[in-house]
Amino acid sequence: MARGSSVSIKRVGLSIGANEIMAGIDLDIRAGEFVCLLGPSGCGKSTLLNAIAGFQDVAGEILVDGKPVAGPGPDRGVVFQSSEALFPWLTVRENVEYGLKLRGVGAGPRRDAAERYVSLVGLKHAIDKFPGELSGGMRQRAQIARVLVNEPKVVLMDEPFGALDAQTREVLQGELDRIWKSTGCTIVFVTHDIWEAILLSDRVVTMTAGPRAHIKTVEKVELPHPRDPADPACMALYARIRDDIGAEVTRVLRAQGLIEEELVK
């Protein structure tokens, strides 16, 4: 089974046109670590994930396993925020088999692997449907299966469970945790759900609001698994992270005159 790769982000900055989106981002992720990335909407989480995936040229350096990222590659699997990333001309099964086919995995094992991962995300009944015939949440799950079946060394996930009901989400969180533990892959996971971050990850990283977003705080989650939201340490952590992000959101919204004082917590 593939072990994870380390990811080092060194003084990374990124501008699109005149918009300086991120600047001076420094973050070292150990091989096999599970890191959650949180931050106000529009701060640059997806952009940072894209940079690690190799989709975007950046100032500074991003090293994966010590080697600079020169472009996208199958060692870093990406679950995109938008479910448009599925191939609409392929069924769910074919979408999931896509990566395996590229690597020349034979038809039999490919079929088995695809079915296993499609079941894992609860889509067995829709395995022969096209993406256009799926609901938003189902598409997102198909995307997750498509990436995980490849067993990449680094899994980059952009709000993968955002469109799921609480129960399906819980089940998938459990599955992801299991896969992570058994493969030892590195996971960078963007979410808006602070509880989700605390329950899953080794470290929770928060970002400041853009422009010129950078890393605000890094919280280690040194609690034993499975974690209990009712645990006071958990609750304290939750409160800290919430306040960190809250401060950023408030700063942005107040700058726009949206929050009058009485609304601010």
Added chain:
Amino acid sequence: MARGSSVSIKRVGLSIGANEIMAGIDLDIRAGEFVCLLGPSGCGKSTLLNAIAGFQDVAGEILVDGKPVAGPGPDRGVVFQSSEALFPWLTVRENVEYGLKLRGVGAGPRRDAAERYVSLVGLKHAIDKFPGELSGGMRQRAQIARVLVNEPKVVLMDEPFGALDAQTREVLQGELDRIWKSTGCTIVFVTHDIWEAILLSDRVVTMTAGPRAHIKTVEKVELPHPRDPADPACMALYARIRDDIGAEVTRVLRAQGLIEEELVK
């Protein structure tokens, strides 16, 4: 200010090809009511919303203000689950002004209204950007502004806050509540967040898992505003709804052999 319309859904069913997605849906929504729709991923929430919006022919009857729905119209505003619904060739401002322009609102008032609603969703700083230059959450907020600025009698929202961080979400929930109260519009709101449903709505409707999805339970939320999650009545309600949806999810996932007994709560 526009008052809401009532929405009556009578023995509604919907099939796409051989797939019978919903069947025998019955639901009466009072004028000015705030109804939340919950259910397992892929059960048919978006489909039902589309049917009310008039995008889809259905068996049975859907009446808005007593008149059968014959197609889409500006009396029913729709916030789509996918942010692809924005017009990519218009800036945020132009997207938001779109509906007003159609109705012949003059340039001045149009501008004011657009700016007010864009600020409301915290996008004033990005008002002249194109959708392609926005993050996922920002796009979703732009869509919300585009619908609310029209002050429709019925607002149909499909996971509008799904891609937002907790704080931005909280602010927008507050704003939505304020708009709802001041305009008296009817709101049908799809969400996966049970707390959000309890905090905002008059009634919480849950659906069974498809195919042949129908309405499972309807819970009245008869608690005074603002609601407190710590309130035992609130917590009991939360537990009931969670268990209702949970039972459906479990049924589906077990059918696929995904959940072994020990995983089921």
Added chain:
Amino acid sequence: QGAPVTIGVGADPVFTAFFVAANEKLFAKHGANVAVQSYTDGGEALNALVANQVNLACAGEPTHIVRLSRAELRPLAVTYQSKTYLKLVARKEIASADKIKKFGIVAGSVSEYVTGLTMKKLGIDAAKVEMVRSGPPELPALLARGDIDGYFVWEPWPTLGVQQGGHVLMTCGDVGYTSTLWLSATAGWLATNKEVAGNILKALAEAAEITRKDPPRAAQSVQAVTRIPVPQTLNSLKDMEPVVRDFSDADLKTANAIGEFLLSKQAIKAPVDMGKILQRGFYKG
């Protein structure tokens, strides 16, 4: 029988002799192994000759002259002649050629040449008439609409002009032009195939004889090879004299005159010495 010889011709009744000779196997009779390849017009056939795709080709004088300065072609004999194939057609209101103010012409063709001859002959001031360029099929239409007063062009367009209410004022013979077709070979091929060429001309002479004596029989051959309907060919044959003959002094004079005309139109850059190129005396009749 020797190596196969290909003759390029246009798909037109003016090439009747070739079709008759091919259809009635007269070439074989005279010991020549000949295939007749038809092109849209003589020009394309002559192009094929220049490109060495055929061994012999038949086309009119101007068509030859514009190519002679760039290719070693050897015209062997005249295989057709007519004093009436080109006609001047004018609208009903135009009583005589000197009343024409607007001439329709096919630029760069004999149509333009004979129009020039007409103006010279009638003393029409070139500055006072307008030349309207057109493709041949559009000339009757322009005449019917009144956009032009008349045009001097080959069949079947004059006949069509008459059907459109025009009338014939002159034929090319009236302005001193006898339309001829020449059969040519490339210099290289001719050097080693003089005998075959002679035999071919003999076969063509026999075909011309048949055409002259029995037009319907010839028209049958034309239809067999080109699908041109019999009445069409018969109509065209009325205007032509099927002959095979050697070049005459008159031919040389006409060729030189056309050469000058083409020179004046910048179609050729230097005069061609027709006397040297025409193979006078090759066909012994």
Added chain:
Amino acid sequence: MTQLTQTATPAAQEPAKPSHLGRRLKAARPFLISVIAIVGGLVLWQLVSMTTSPLFLPSVSMTWAAALELIGDGTLQQSVIASSGRILAGWGAGALVGVPLGIFMGRFETVRQLLDPYIEFFRFIPPIAFVTLAVIWLGPGELSKIALIFYTTVFIVTLNTIAGVQAVNPLRLRAAASLGAGQLQILSTVILPSTVPFMVTGARIAMGNSFLTVVSAEIVSAREGLGALIWTARNFSRTEWVFVGIIALGLLGYLFDRVLRVATKKLLARYL
């Protein structure tokens, strides 16, 4: 505050609900409308032909008689078969070359820069200009005609394919790359399928140009073919034959397009 008045505009009818009664009529409607369109066209033609000489515009009945005549002696059938063969060969070759060319040009900057001047130069040059050269180089046989049709097809397919490549959703390119697809695999597994609708449109338009070109191509030394028929008839001013040829071209084109559309809808459904 702003003054926004909510007007209860009657809802726009998007896909009208079919009444059970009207359903049978509705099924026949497309057919009826087409019939009306065709009959209307014929009536218009007849009326217009009565205002001008049959030399320029023969009447419906004259043309019909000429068609019967040409069918009677087999000319029309032979012409249709000969021209169809040339069109299919030239157009097929054009599409087969144009699609990969367009994909490579659309995807690789260097290939585009290298070939763009040629494409953007030659596509403005009418095939008629190359008729003589084609005959000289390729002989008066089928090859020169097919080459001319190829020439006219390839640019259009290429151009449309390039447009398609540039319209590919970049998200899907990214997804493929990080699932392990190399440049060539991205071409065949993402760009090619995404571009299908553009290629089909290109091929359909190019089919039109093949028909225009077959007439120019058959100006040279074709015994059979609709183009040859039209040219010969034109030279002998048998306008009603010209019209038979024209109508045969139009109907043949309509038929080919229909077949192409149905075939692509059947075979390429998932890509459209």
Added chain:
Amino acid sequence: MTQLTQTATPAAQEPAKPSHLGRRLKAARPFLISVIAIVGGLVLWQLVSMTTSPLFLPSVSMTWAAALELIGDGTLQQSVIASSGRILAGWGAGALVGVPLGIFMGRFETVRQLLDPYIEFFRFIPPIAFVTLAVIWLGPGELSKIALIFYTTVFIVTLNTIAGVQAVNPLRLRAAASLGAGQLQILSTVILPSTVPFMVTGARIAMGNSFLTVVSAEIVSAREGLGALIWTARNFSRTEWVFVGIIALGLLGYLFDRVLRVATKKLLARYL
């Protein structure tokens, strides 16, 4: 269990990071590549021309001399201006009619069914077939030529626009309808902007066809124009003049296309 081996394929190079050193070279590259393409083409031409008679393919230098000659006496300039005017008028009219036609046909089933037989019939009929009729109805002046160019343009623009209408994201149609847009407003505010990339491609391809048609159109009573120049030169077998005309057509087309592309990129950026 399945045996999936993780191979550490070297990452595909998507947008290669430019080194600071190579940046200046890189800026000049597109230009250099184009120059190479053009010079390569000229060399090839010269080589090929040496294998055949100048009657069919004149050499580069002969053509250059002829071009100087035609420029010297002003013929070429006049021809370019005359043909450009006709092309722009006919093409512009074709695009102006084709775009709304395509939008209506793409959007309304009934309109499509009514007009489809015409479009799908006439687009296969070469404009040369209508030269005589155009002259009869519209006279030998500019109008008949412009009409023929219009004829050849309108189908292509229409067809591409229809394809564009059918590719509009249905989500956006729904959004517009529930924001209060009626059928016509949906046409102008959603379908029209969404279809722009297809219309531009259609217009570009149609520009090519305008160039092909101007040559056919100028066979009739054109004193000036590149088509007239080519026809006359063809009659005279002045192949080097034909080539000057052809090259002028090609270059003019290239220029028009460049202007069209830059203009659409500037003016329609947000829709592309």
